Amino acid sequence: xxxxxxxxxxxxxxxxxxxxxxxxxxxxxxxxxxxxxxxxxxxxxxxxxxxxxxxxxxxxxxxxxxxxxxxxxxxxxxxxxxxxxxxxxxxxxxxxxxxxxxxxxxxxxxxxxxxxxxxxxxxxxxxxxxxxxxxxxxxxxxxxxxxxxxxxxxxxxxxxxxxxxxxxxxxxxxxxxxxxxxxxxxxxxxxxxxxxxxxxxxxxxxxxxxxxxxxxxxxxxxxxxxxxxxxxxxxxxxxxxxxxxxxxxxxxxxxxxxxxxxxxxxxxxxxxxxxxxxxxxxxxxxxxxxxxxxxxxxxxxxxxxxxxxxxxx
Numbered sequence: 001x002x003x004x005x006x007x008x009x010x011x012x013x014x015x016x017x018x019x020x021x022x023x024x025x026x027x028x029x030x031x032x033x034x035x036x037x038x039x040x041x042x043x044x045x046x047x048x049x050x051x052x053x054x055x056x057x058x059x060x061x062x063x064x065x066x067x068x069x070x071x072x073x074x075x076x077x078x079x080x081x082x083x084x085x086x087x088x089x090x091x092x093x094x095x096x097x098x099x100x101x102x103x104x105x106x107x108x109x110x111x112x113x114x115x116x117x118x119x120x121x122x123x124x125x126x127x128x129x130x131x132x133x134x135x136x137x138x139x140x141x142x143x144x145x146x147x148x149x150x151x152x153x154x155x156x157x158x159x160x161x162x163x164x165x166x167x168x169x170x171x172x173x174x175x176x177x178x179x180x181x182x183x184x185x186x187x188x189x190x191x192x193x194x195x196x197x198x199x200x201x202x203x204x205x206x207x208x209x210x211x212x213x214x215x216x217x218x219x220x221x222x223x224x225x226x227x228x229x230x231x232x233x234x235x236x237x238x239x240x241x242x243x244x245x246x247x248x249x250x251x252x253x254x255x256x257x258x259x260x261x262x263x264x265x266x267x268x269x270x271x272x273x274x275x276x277x278x279x280x281x282x283x284x285x286x287x288x289x290x291x292x293x294x295x296x297x298x299x300x301x302x303x304x305x306x307x308x309x310x311x312x313x
Contacts, residue, residue, distance in 0.1 A: 009069045010187045013180035014080035022081035029074045031134035033164040037144040039067035044147040045154045051298035078130040152209040158199040166192040214287045219276035226256040
């Protein structure tokens with residue numbers, strides 16, 4: 001049950017109209033890395049977490065709700081940046097000025113001209129308000145959402161989402177000199193960092209959380225690094241020394257074509273790792289049973305009920 005407060009989480013302010021920046025800011029309203037995408041991603045992820053991980057359900061719903069509040073801040077800022085557009089459009093009896101603009105005869109600084117130049121949708125479709133589209137006018141799309149049903153995968157997706165959103169706000173701050181707008185963008189950017197650390201901490205509480213999912217990696221193919229760009233190759237902790245957190249050494253395959261040919265397409269490896277394969281199969285069975293039991297044990301017997309209203313009184 002949602003409760004809406006008329007006051008914004010952060011007091012968004014604007015010094016003066018700026019239709020051009022209003023259009024750029026649409027990236028965080030209806031863009032793939034925007035606030036609506038984040039809100040819907042965490043909101044949908046929460047459903048699968050409700051029973052096996054009620055604490056993570058609580059966190060995801062809280063952050064999703066905050067993202068909706070950030071969407072409201074962005075929408076309010078866009079609306080304020082379009083101050084004057086809506087009023088001019090409502091003067092339907094006098095279209096001469098607008099027609100002059102379309103003919104290129106009016107002053108370039110006219111607010112309608114600025115809005116029309118920035119995004120025709122502002123004057124043609126939304127009458128001076130934000131639409132669920134990005135800065136190029138492409139409508140918001142559900143394919144922006146990453147919700148995979150495995151909480152460790154979802155949390156890693158969220159770390160990436162918060163990173164991308166933080167970067168977008170960082171870029172947006174370069175294109176406005178309005179101190180109030182910058183203040184709002186700085187707040188929103190900082191909350192992305194805060195959410196990143198929340199998701200990181202939540203992922204840490206789920207052990208084991210690697211590899212993602214249930215099945216373990218095949219030990220025969222885990223350690224190879226194929227040097228597929230041999231000219232001016234680089235080495236680093238991603239291909240030499242010990243694999244991070246694995247207790248195994250990387251195997252640097254300097255000549256992948258020869259190696260694949262000599263091993264019959266990796267089917268006849270010199271070290272077949274028979275013992276590790278047995279351990280992996282045993283772990284697959286163990287993890288399958290544990291993950292399945294985790295979900296089944298959290299499901300109620302008989303009638304399913306999402307909320308227990310008595311406990312909330």
